[in-house]
Amino acid sequence: MKKLVKLLVSSLLVAAMAIGVCACAGSGKGGNGGGNKLIKVGIINNDPNESGYRTANDKDMKATFTEANGYEASFYYSLKNEEQIAAAQKFIQDDVDYLLISAAGTSGWDGVLEQAKKAGIKVILFDRTIDASEDLYEASIVSDMAKEGEQAVSWLASQNLPEYKIVHIQGVMGSSAQIGRSGALDTKVAAESNWSIVTQQTAEWSEETAQQIVQAVIDSGESFNVIYAENDNMAKGAVAALDKANISHGVGKDVIIIGFDCNSWALQELVDGNWNYDGQCNPFQASYIDDIIKNGAKQKVVIMEEKGFDATTITADDVTKYGI
Amino acid sequence: MTTSENELSSGNSAKGFFSKLVSNQLFIPLAALLLLVIFNLIADPTFFKISLEPSSTGYFILSGNLISIIDNASELAILAIGMTLVTSASGGQDISVGSAIAIAGSVVLRVVKGYSDGISGGEFAGIMIGAFLLCVAVSALFGAFNGALVAYFKIQPMVATLILFTAGRSIAAWINNNENISINDMRFGYFGNFLPAIPIPTPVFISALCMIIIAVVLKVTNLRLYSQAVGINASSSRLNGINPKTIKLLTFIILGVCVAVCGFIKVSRTSSITYAVIANNIEMDAILAVALGGNNLGGGKFNMTASILGAYVIQFLTTTLYKFKVSSSAISAYKAVVVILLIIMSAPIVRKWITDQKNKRAAARLRKEAA
Structure with missing residues (x-):
C-alpha cells in the first residue's frame, strides 16, 4: 500500500516537472x-x-x-x-x-x-x-465608485424636490462600492439644509434585509420620498416593502427609487417607470x-467610463447594451 | 446540599415556584422577549401599533412592527425546529443551512421559470406543488448527504456540513446557469407575502403549520425519546435497540425538509434569487435560536418550544435595532452584546447557580427563624 502511494506521488511529481x-x-x-x-x-x-x-x-x-x-x-x-x-x-x-x-x-x-x-x-x-x-x-x-455616487447624487439634486427625506440602504460596510456610494450622499446631506436622512442602515447587499429595513421605517410611520439603495437587489427589496404598504414609487410618484449596477431587470424597471435612476458599475x-x-x-x-440612466430618457436599446 | 436545602427545593411551594420558573427552559427566551417588549414600550409605544390598510393589490392587510416580526421570523422558526433535532441527536450543528436554502430556492425557480404568466389557476397550483415537492426531495437528499457523513463516517457535524456550506451557493448558481431569475407571475409571491383577501402574511401560516406538525410528531412518535437517547449516549442507546446512525440520519433529513420550506418562502418573498446573499448567515441565527432556548449544544435533552421562541427573540431584536436606527457599523456589535448576555443567562450552569443562591438564602433565613 505504502509503496503504491509512493509510486503514485513520485510519478505525479515527474509528470508535473515534465509539464513545467x-x-x-x-x-x-x-x-x-x-x-x-x-x-x-x-x-x-x-x-x-x-x-x-x-x-x-x-x-x-x-x-x-x-x-x-x-x-x-x-x-x-x-x-x-x-x-x-x-x-x-x-x-x-x-x-x-x-x-x-x-x-x-x-x-x-x-x-x-x-x-x-x-x-x-x-x-x-x-x-x-x-x-x-x-x-x-x-x-x-478601475471603476470610480465615488464618481458613481456623485453622478447619482447630482441627478437627484437636479430633480429639485422641495425637501429630500432619504432612506439610505448601504452595502457591506467597508467595501469600496459602499464607501464610494455612501460618501457622495453623506457629503451632500451634510451640505444641504433641505436634505435629511430618515434612516441609514446596511442590508449587506441582500434584498430580504433591505425589505425588512424599509418595512421598519414604514411601520414607524415616518415619511420619506427617496430610496437610495447601493445596489439593484437592495432597491428591489425596498420596492417590495413599498408595494406591500401601497406606497407609490417611480416616475412622477411619491418615492424616488435609485439603484446601482445596471442589471437588465433593473433597467427594465426604469423603462417601465417603476424606478427612477440606475447608476452603472462597468x-x-x-x-x-x-x-x-x-x-x-x-x-x-x-x-x-460609467453611465447613469434616468427612467425618463432610457431606451430599450440601453437595456440590451448596458444590462448585465 | 444539606438536607434542609433539599427539603426546601422540593417542599416549600413559594420558593419552589421561583426555582421552577428559573430552571424552566422557557424562562430565558420568555424573559428576553418580555425585556424587549418593555424596552420598546418605554422607548416608543407606537412600536406596537398594528393597522389594517389596503395594500397595492387592493386587499386589506395587517401591518406594523409586530406583524413584521412574526412574518420575518418564520424561516428562522422553521429552521430552529430542524436544528434542535440535529443538535439533540448528533451533538453538533449544521452550518450549511444557508447554502442549502440557496439550493432549495434555486430548484423552485428552475421549475417555475419555464412557465408563462398566462396559465390557469389549476395548472399554476400543479406547477407550484411540483416545484415544492422537487425542492423538498433535493433538500432532503442534501440533508441525507450531511447526515450520512455524520452518522456513518463519524465526521464532526460542523466539519461535515462545512462541505455543503462552501459548495452550496455555487451549486445553487449552477442549477440556474447563474442567471438572474425574476418570476413576474403575481401568484408566485403569495407564499412569501399575502394570499388574496387574507390580512395575515402567508409565512406565518406556513410556520404555524410546521410547528403543529412537529408537535404532533413529537407527541405520537418516539422521535424525541430516541434522538435524546442517541444524543446523551449513543452506545447505550444502541444496546437498547435504537440504531443511532438511523436516528442521526433522520434528524438531518428532517432539517433538510425544513430547509426546503424556508427556501420556498424566501424565493417567494422577492420572486427572485441572489445566490451569494440569500439567507446569508441564517445558520448562525438558527444555532443561536437553539442556544437561546437554553438547549445544550452538545446534544441530548431539548425543548422545542424554547428553540422556536428563541427564533422570535432574535427577530424581535433585529427589528428593534432597525426601528431605533442603530448605525450600520454598530449593529452587529449591539446584537453581539445582547446575545452574549442572553446566552450566559440561559446556560444551564448559570440557571442552576441562581436557583442554588435563592435556596441558600431561604435556608439561612429558616435557620435564623428556628434559632
Missing part, C-alpha cells in the same frame, strides 16, 4: 509580436457567482481572451486573497506573459508582484486596486485590457 519543462520550452517571453503565437494570460478573478456584476465581468473576459483573438487564457477564481496569491505564484511558474488580477483583498501582493516583475511578467489589475508600489504593475483599470474591462496588451499602457490608472 515543456511550458518553459514552449513559450518565449514577450511573444506578443509573433503573428501566430498565442499570448499566455493568467486571469485571477473573484468567484463569478458572487454577483451579477462578477458574472458579466467573467463572461466578458472569457469572450475577449479567446484563441481567435490571439490569447491562451487560464482562469482562477477565489474570494480569498491568500488563495489568489498562491494562484498568482503558480501562474508565474507556468510562465504566463500577462497576469490579470482582480484582487480579493488589498494587501499582501507585493512579494508575488515582485516575483512576477523579475520573471518579466506584466501585471494588469482590473476592477480592484491593491496597496503596492505603482511600478509593480502595468496598469490598473464590468466590461476586457476591451481596455486587450487594448493595453496590444498597444501598451498610456497611463497607470484607467478609470472606465
Whole structure:
C-alpha cells in the first residue's frame, strides 16, 4: 500500500516537472509580436457567482481572451486573497506573459508582484486596486465608485424636490462600492439644509434585509420620498416593502427609487417607470485590457467610463447594451 | 446540599415556584422577549401599533412592527425546529443551512421559470406543488448527504456540513446557469407575502403549520425519546435497540425538509434569487435560536418550544435595532452584546447557580427563624 502511494506521488511529481519543462520550452517571453503565437494570460478573478456584476465581468473576459483573438487564457477564481496569491505564484511558474488580477483583498501582493516583475511578467489589475508600489504593475483599470455616487447624487439634486427625506440602504460596510456610494450622499446631506436622512442602515447587499429595513421605517410611520439603495437587489427589496404598504414609487410618484449596477431587470424597471435612476458599475474591462496588451499602457490608472440612466430618457436599446 | 436545602427545593411551594420558573427552559427566551417588549414600550409605544390598510393589490392587510416580526421570523422558526433535532441527536450543528436554502430556492425557480404568466389557476397550483415537492426531495437528499457523513463516517457535524456550506451557493448558481431569475407571475409571491383577501402574511401560516406538525410528531412518535437517547449516549442507546446512525440520519433529513420550506418562502418573498446573499448567515441565527432556548449544544435533552421562541427573540431584536436606527457599523456589535448576555443567562450552569443562591438564602433565613 505504502509503496503504491509512493509510486503514485513520485510519478505525479515527474509528470508535473515534465509539464513545467515543456511550458518553459514552449513559450518565449514577450511573444506578443509573433503573428501566430498565442499570448499566455493568467486571469485571477473573484468567484463569478458572487454577483451579477462578477458574472458579466467573467463572461466578458472569457469572450475577449479567446484563441481567435490571439490569447491562451487560464482562469482562477477565489474570494480569498491568500488563495489568489498562491494562484498568482503558480501562474508565474507556468510562465504566463500577462497576469490579470482582480484582487480579493488589498494587501499582501507585493512579494508575488515582485516575483512576477523579475520573471518579466506584466501585471494588469482590473476592477480592484491593491496597496503596492505603482511600478509593480502595468496598469490598473478601475471603476470610480465615488464618481458613481456623485453622478447619482447630482441627478437627484437636479430633480429639485422641495425637501429630500432619504432612506439610505448601504452595502457591506467597508467595501469600496459602499464607501464610494455612501460618501457622495453623506457629503451632500451634510451640505444641504433641505436634505435629511430618515434612516441609514446596511442590508449587506441582500434584498430580504433591505425589505425588512424599509418595512421598519414604514411601520414607524415616518415619511420619506427617496430610496437610495447601493445596489439593484437592495432597491428591489425596498420596492417590495413599498408595494406591500401601497406606497407609490417611480416616475412622477411619491418615492424616488435609485439603484446601482445596471442589471437588465433593473433597467427594465426604469423603462417601465417603476424606478427612477440606475447608476452603472462597468464590468466590461476586457476591451481596455486587450487594448493595453496590444498597444501598451498610456497611463497607470484607467478609470472606465460609467453611465447613469434616468427612467425618463432610457431606451430599450440601453437595456440590451448596458444590462448585465 | 444539606438536607434542609433539599427539603426546601422540593417542599416549600413559594420558593419552589421561583426555582421552577428559573430552571424552566422557557424562562430565558420568555424573559428576553418580555425585556424587549418593555424596552420598546418605554422607548416608543407606537412600536406596537398594528393597522389594517389596503395594500397595492387592493386587499386589506395587517401591518406594523409586530406583524413584521412574526412574518420575518418564520424561516428562522422553521429552521430552529430542524436544528434542535440535529443538535439533540448528533451533538453538533449544521452550518450549511444557508447554502442549502440557496439550493432549495434555486430548484423552485428552475421549475417555475419555464412557465408563462398566462396559465390557469389549476395548472399554476400543479406547477407550484411540483416545484415544492422537487425542492423538498433535493433538500432532503442534501440533508441525507450531511447526515450520512455524520452518522456513518463519524465526521464532526460542523466539519461535515462545512462541505455543503462552501459548495452550496455555487451549486445553487449552477442549477440556474447563474442567471438572474425574476418570476413576474403575481401568484408566485403569495407564499412569501399575502394570499388574496387574507390580512395575515402567508409565512406565518406556513410556520404555524410546521410547528403543529412537529408537535404532533413529537407527541405520537418516539422521535424525541430516541434522538435524546442517541444524543446523551449513543452506545447505550444502541444496546437498547435504537440504531443511532438511523436516528442521526433522520434528524438531518428532517432539517433538510425544513430547509426546503424556508427556501420556498424566501424565493417567494422577492420572486427572485441572489445566490451569494440569500439567507446569508441564517445558520448562525438558527444555532443561536437553539442556544437561546437554553438547549445544550452538545446534544441530548431539548425543548422545542424554547428553540422556536428563541427564533422570535432574535427577530424581535433585529427589528428593534432597525426601528431605533442603530448605525450600520454598530449593529452587529449591539446584537453581539445582547446575545452574549442572553446566552450566559440561559446556560444551564448559570440557571442552576441562581436557583442554588435563592435556596441558600431561604435556608439561612429558616435557620435564623428556628434559632
